[in-house]
Amino acid sequence: MKILFLGDVVGNVGIQVIRDYLSVAKDKYQPNLIIANGENAAINGKGITKKAAMSLYDLGIDILTMGNHVWDQNEIYDLFVSHPNRIIRPANYPKSSPGQSYVTIKCGVKNVTIINISGQTFMDSLNCPFHAIDEILEQIPKDHYVVVDFHAEATSEKLAMGHYLTGRVTAVLGTHTHVQTSDAQILNKQTAYITDVGMVGCSSGVLGMSQDSVIKRFTTKLPVKLEIIQNTDSWQFSAVLIETESNSIKAKSIHQILERS
Amino acid sequence: MKILFLGDVVGNVGIQVIRDYLSVAKDKYQPNLIIANGENAAINGKGITKKAAMSLYDLGIDILTMGNHVWDQNEIYDLFVSHPNRIIRPANYPKSSPGQSYVTIKCGVKNVTIINISGQTFMDSLNCPFHAIDEILEQIPKDHYVVVDFHAEATSEKLAMGHYLTGRVTAVLGTHTHVQTSDAQILNKQTAYITDVGMVGCSSGVLGMSQDSVIKRFTTKLPVKLEIIQNTDSWQFSAVLIETESNSIKAKSIHQILERS
Amino acid sequence: MKILFLGDVVGNVGIQVIRDYLSVAKDKYQPNLIIANGENAAINGKGITKKAAMSLYDLGIDILTMGNHVWDQNEIYDLFVSHPNRIIRPANYPKSSPGQSYVTIKCGVKNVTIINISGQTFMDSLNCPFHAIDEILEQIPKDHYVVVDFHAEATSEKLAMGHYLTGRVTAVLGTHTHVQTSDAQILNKQTAYITDVGMVGCSSGVLGMSQDSVIKRFTTKLPVKLEIIQNTDSWQFSAVLIETESNSIKAKSIHQILERS
C-alpha cells in the first residue's frame, strides 16, 4: 500500500497547488490513500473553513489532520459533525473537546488508522502527547497500519516520538514548522519518520505569509497583521510517500517529495 | 570562492566524523574557507572545551560559531582570549559579554566576515537579532562577503532573517535544531539561505543524545540526565557549500550536503 | 512630596472606580502627583483608547504608563502625538517605536521623571530592561526624583530590578499581574519597592475578566473570548503612596492602598 501525506496546506494558494499538482503526483506515485494537514487551509491561513475542506475532499484528500490552529475558524465544529471520519484534531486536547483524534479508513482489505497529536514543547499547554498516543494505540487492533501526524515545534520532541513509536506504528510524520526537513528515514527498519513534511503553498515569503508583514512584526514588535500571500506564481508541494510492507504494519520506504515552481 | 559551513558538531562523535570525513569533503568540494558551529563540541555535548576547539582547528576548521550553549563550559573564556579571531558568539548577548560576535578573515584577496546571532523566539531572552545585525553590517566594508550563522529555533524567525538580509549578505545559514532542512536556496538571486544546516555527529538517537534518556525525560518529566551517544557506527555529516560570485558579494549557489553512514 | 501610583486600570469599571474613589484618596493622602498604569483602560480591557485616556486625565491622572497591551488599540498612535508628555510606553521596545518611554514633570520646584519598562521573563521578546534603564538614567539629571513602572511577570525579575536600582531611583513599582503583593518596602533605606501594585477594577472575576470565560479557556483550551466584567458592584482600588525625602531623591515611605467594596 502507498500512502501520500501532504504537509500543512496554507490558504488559497495551497489549495490551488493541490488543484494543479495533485493529479500529477497521483499519476506518478499511485497512492492508495491521501492525507493532508489542513490546519492552515482557510483563506487567511488560520484554521479551516467548510469551503476549504470541501475543496480538499473534492480534490482527492481522504483525511485531514489539524494542529494548533484547529479552533481558529468556528466552522470546524460543523465539520467535526458533518465529516467525523474525515477530519481529526490532536488527541492531547481535553477529552471533552469537539471532534475525533483518530480515524480508521479501509484501503482495500487493509485498515489504516490515522492519529493526530500535538507537541508540548514551545506549543500550547496540552496533555502529554506520549501518554495520549499510548492510550489510543491500546484501542487499535494490532493489524492496522497506523500513520501519526505529530504536529510539533521542537526537533527533540519529534525525534523522541519517532523513536518512542518505532515498531508500534507505520509512520510518524512531523508537521507545523512548514519547512521540510531532509531526514526522512525508516527507523530501525520498521517505522517511517520525518521531522517535518513541510508546506503546500506559496514558496516565497515566510511560511506562506507576506515577508514584509512578518519582518515588520519581528523588527517593530508591533502587532502587525500577517498577510497571506495570494500569488500562485511561486509555489511548493511538500509531501512524503510511504510504502508499507504487505505482511506487517511496517513501512518499507519513505520518499520525500518537494516540488517547487 | 567556496565556503563550506558545517552545522552543530556534537560531542566526540562529531569531532570523529570530521576527522574521518572532512578530508573527503575537502577533496570533493575544494572549499577556500571552512566554518563550523561548535556549541556542542564538548565531550558531553554542552558548549566547547579547549581540547575540542583545538581538535577542530587542527582538522581544518577555520572559524567556530556558537549558540545558546556558548557559556556551558568555563574554558570558553580562555578560548575567546587565546583565539579571538577564530571563535565567535551570538551578537545579541549583552555588549559587555566576553568574546566577539563577528570576525573577518582573508581568503586570498577577498575578505569574508562571519557573524553569529541568536534567535529570540523560544530561546533565551536576548536583544533583538534584527537590530543586532544591522549594527554590525554598518561597520563592515561593503565589499566583504558576509556569512551569518543564525542560531534559532523558529522557522518563521529564520526565514524572516533570510529575507531581511537578502541582498545585504552572502549567506544566512540556520543552526540549532540539529535537523537539516530541505530548503537551501538563493533568495532573490542574491543571498544563500537554509533554515537549518543540521548536525555533525551520531545519526541514531535524538540530536546526538541517547534516545532512551530523551524519551524518559519526555514521558516521566523527571530531570533525567541526557546521555550523549559515544557510538561512531552511525554518523552524519551535515553541511552546505556556498559558491560566491567573484565580482559581487552575492552567492551563486548553495549545495546541501548530508552524508550518513 | 507625595506620589500616588495606581496599578493597571481595567476597563470601564476601572475608570468608574477612579471616578468614585480617587477624590476620597486625594483628600486622604494629598498627593502632589498621580500616575496610573493605563494598559487595560480600553472598554474591552485591551490597550487604551482616546476616550479612556481623556477620562483618566480629566479625573486627575497626571501620567499614564503602559505595558504589553500598549499596541492593542490603534488610537495609541494618536495619543502619543497629542499627549507626548502624559503617556509613556516601555523603554525596551525598539528605539524606533512610537511614543516616549520616560517623561519629566514639574512638581512645584522639583522634577519627577517617570520611566516605563517591561520585563523579559515570560513576556514578549524585548530588549534587556536592565540595560534600557541604565541608558535612560544616564540622561536624567541626578536631582530628579525617578519613579519606575516595571511591567513584568516574574517576581525574580522584579525584585532583581528593585535591588539593581536601589539608591539610583526613588521608586521601583511593579505592575502587570493585577494582584497586589504584600511586600511594599524601602530597599536599603533608599528606594521604594513593591512587586505588584495590583489592579483598579472589578474585584470579582479573574483580573477584571469574567471568571466563566477564563475558566472555560483554561479547561477546554478553546479560544474562548475573555469577557470583561461590566459590573461595578464589586470593585477594588489598588495603589501605593510614596513619600519622598525633601533633600534627596530617596523615598521616605511607601504605603500600600487596597480598597475593596
Next chain:
Amino acid sequence: MKILFLGDVVGNVGIQVIRDYLSVAKDKYQPNLIIANGENAAINGKGITKKAAMSLYDLGIDILTMGNHVWDQNEIYDLFVSHPNRIIRPANYPKSSPGQSYVTIKCGVKNVTIINISGQTFMDSLNCPFHAIDEILEQIPKDHYVVVDFHAEATSEKLAMGHYLTGRVTAVLGTHTHVQTSDAQILNKQTAYITDVGMVGCSSGVLGMSQDSVIKRFTTKLPVKLEIIQNTDSWQFSAVLIETESNSIKAKSIHQILERS
C-alpha cells in the same frame, strides 16, 4: 478547626525561621494542622533532602507539599517511600510518577485532605491541573476538608483555579512566586483563597537568593550560579491561617501572616 499553611520554605534560613518563630505562631494561632511547601527546603534551595524534611517534621510541620523543584534532590524518592503520608507532589505529573499527590490526615474527628497541583502557564509541560483536581475530588468523601496547594506562576491561572474550586474545597492556596499577595479572601463565602502565600526564609535578596548573583544573571545572561543567602539576620515568615466551619467543609476565615525581622 484551624489550619496553618506556610509558603515555600527556602534553605537553611527557612528552616531556622521555623525553628525560631513557629512556636510563637503556634501559641498565637493555635492551629490544629500545619502544612508547609517544602520544594526549596534543601540547603541550596533546590528540592528537599531527608535532613531538611526531618527537621521540618520535628519542628511540627505535619504535611509537606512540593512544586516544580520536587525532583531536584534524589533523596525525594526515599522520602516518598519512608513518609508516604507526609509529603506530596503535584498531581499533574504523569500518573506513574513516584510519590502521592494527595493525602488525608485525621484532625480529631475530622478528615483533612491536602492536594498538591502545579500550574501549566509559564511552568513545565504538565497535564491539565483542572482535570487533575477533578479526578482527585471524585475520589474524596464529600465531608473531607480539602486544602489545595496550587503551585503556579500566573495570577490568571491561580484565580481561575480558585473560582473553579469554589464551594468544592476548603481552601485554594497559591505558592511558587515566593512573594505574598494581598488578596486573601473567602470566595463566595465558601472557599479560602490567596494568590500566593509567600516565602519562609531570608527577606533580603531575591526570593532567598543572593541579589548580586541574580542581578548578574539577568544583566549578563551568563549562567551565573545562584547563591542562597545563609544570613539569618533578615528573615520573613509567610503563612495563612484558615479557620473552617464546623458543620461544613467551608472556610470561615483566612488570615494573612507576614512577619519580618
